[in-house]
Amino acid sequence: MDYLLAVVDPRLTEQVYPTSWTEDYWPRQLLTLFTLTLLFAFVMYFSVAAVCYVLLYNRCSSLHPLFKPRQIVSEIRRTLSTMPFIVFATSILFLVEVRGYSRLHDGHFWRLWTLVEAATYVFFTDMAIYFLHRLLHTPRLYAHFHKPHHVWKVPTPFSGQATTAIDSVLLSSPYHIFVFLVPLNKILYLIMFSMINVWTIAIHSGGYNVPQYLHHHVMDSQHHDIHHRLTNYNYGQYFTLWDHIGGTYLGSSSGISRVITSSPPTSELCIRRKSGGEFKDYYETLRQEHEKKMSARQQDYERQMAQRQMDHEKEKLDRLEDSKKDSIGSHGKKMSARQQDYERKISQRQTDHEREKLDRREDSKKNSIGSRLQREFASDRMERLRGRYRRLHNIEIPAIIMESASMEMP
Known part of the structure; x- marks a missing residue:
């Protein structure tokens, strides 16, 4: 972040800040970091979510009985209400890193050691997020902090950041804790931080699926859909390693996941929607048939x-x-x-x-x-x-x- 400060901050000296506020003055640095991070967060959220919605999201998922009315509007509203608080907490951590208290370095970026740093960063954050995520699913913490994110049983790309401020700060803390423990290149840190936000939105899109031979090793949208509906499985962020170790892994091929996370048979509907044909009556028929099947399954389950x-x-x-x-x-x-x-x-x-x-x-x-x-x-x-x-x-x-x-x- 000090690279961005070096580029943006001198341009705001005469236009915004008083002359008595030097470039090393921490309130000035905090205000600049907050503005840049907030702008970056909004641009990243809306642009990535829109791209995932167009390219990856199966819009026929809105036929699912668990899909809430005006769900996307509710997701965007919750994200906009909590984003400033999340960004403020993140800006404080960025300020501590910029003022030299972290182990970020300016070493050469194009070298083999950079790959080792990236692999270590991914491994550490995946492990820490698994345990923090599982901790947030304990009854007391879940009811107060994490449950609002699980309101969306059929997630969309816009639900990736739709959560409480405390929940988001806790789950993002490993990204910042790592740089105080292990040396990391500054440019690599910015790239990894941006890619993590893209990944978080992509696994909520419902259509981001890895090849079948990687399905039991890499977390994708199918795993996260199961997590949103069953809540006690698939806590990992990138990989399923810690879910396998902790006994919380549930693949999409298992019987219980197919029953509970099943969606309406929308392939024909999607074809008719793309072709521009009339589908309103067919849509109602599909919904009624699916509701009958789900009610029978629900009765068996009860x-x-x-x-x-x-x-x-x-x-x-x-x-x-x-x-x-x-x-x-x-x-x-x-x-x-x-x-x-x-x-x-x-x-x-x-x-x-x-x-x-x-x-x-x-x-x-x-x-x-x-x-x-x-x-x-x-x-x-x-x-x-x-x-x-x-x-x-x-x-x-x-x-x-x-x-x-x-x-x-x-």
């Missing part, structure tokens, strides 16, 4: 889904009953173990209680025997003292005095 739901509910109930039985069995085992512990504790308590009773009984017996012996000893002693005093003094001592004396003597 029947299968209902059967699957019933089988799933039955499996759920069986698992719930098995878990209840297991829980009851484990609970019974736990309760029996607890009951055994409880009975063991009760028997131990009874044993301890009986032992304590026996100990108390023995202690009471010992205490009663000791007190009886003590009383007998005290009475004998008292009689001996009484006889001693009587012999010494020939007097009679009262029993209470002798009793107290016997208690005081050692």
Whole structure:
């Protein structure tokens, strides 16, 4: 982008910007980059989409039941409403690159190493976009950011950029992240960035199909049509490598893709339209026949889904009953173990209680025997003292005095 700034920016010095804004002043560079990128985006979008619409797009796809009324007008309106915000975010990244914070270089363009840089750029961006695209299809992010792009079940070239600003900035971020990690030629960077925008519009055209021997390796319109209608397959940008690795690849030859992404048999209608014949009645007949076929297929699909739901509910109930039985069995085992512990504790308590009773009984017996012996000893002693005093003094001592004396003597 610094090449474009060097060419365009000096011409705007006197006409647009104040003289105090030098060429290295970052607001001036940002404003110039925003203007150039916005102009480039609009020209690229309308010119490439118009060419793809004329050369690649099957205009008989408008007969498809999923094709919305005034769909192309809605796609252009959404693109025009989000384009300035997308371009502003891209201009900020361009400004950081222009001011020398990236690994872009001015090396020779016509050399073998340039092919290595281009192959590395394509490989890295294809891998990063696959994982970012798959991340945007998670329920929370999909509902807020990416779902508006999938409103168009039958995409046209004008739906390539018809999305939210955050969705577009996230999916385009790998193109800018790469130049901060790996050296890349500046001219090659501009060419690759332009070709990516062309590719994005072309795979939404419905008629950009690669040869059959490359169908399982290169992403084309058939793969992206399947992605728009089934939403959980074919997340890649250029190749199907990461879809094969991640298990999200679905080719146009598979049965489910033929059923869900099938279009009305419009070959005869297209021939009559090109020849200028009257086709209004035939168009209505084709639409009615296709709607009958699609309704029958839809009924079969709903029947299968209902059967699957019933089988799933039955499996759920069986698992719930098995878990209840297991829980009851484990609970019974736990309760029996607890009951055994409880009975063991009760028997131990009874044993301890009986032992304590026996100990108390023995202690009471010992205490009663000791007190009886003590009383007998005290009475004998008292009689001996009484006889001693009587012999010494020939007097009679009262029993209470002798009793107290016997208690005081050692």
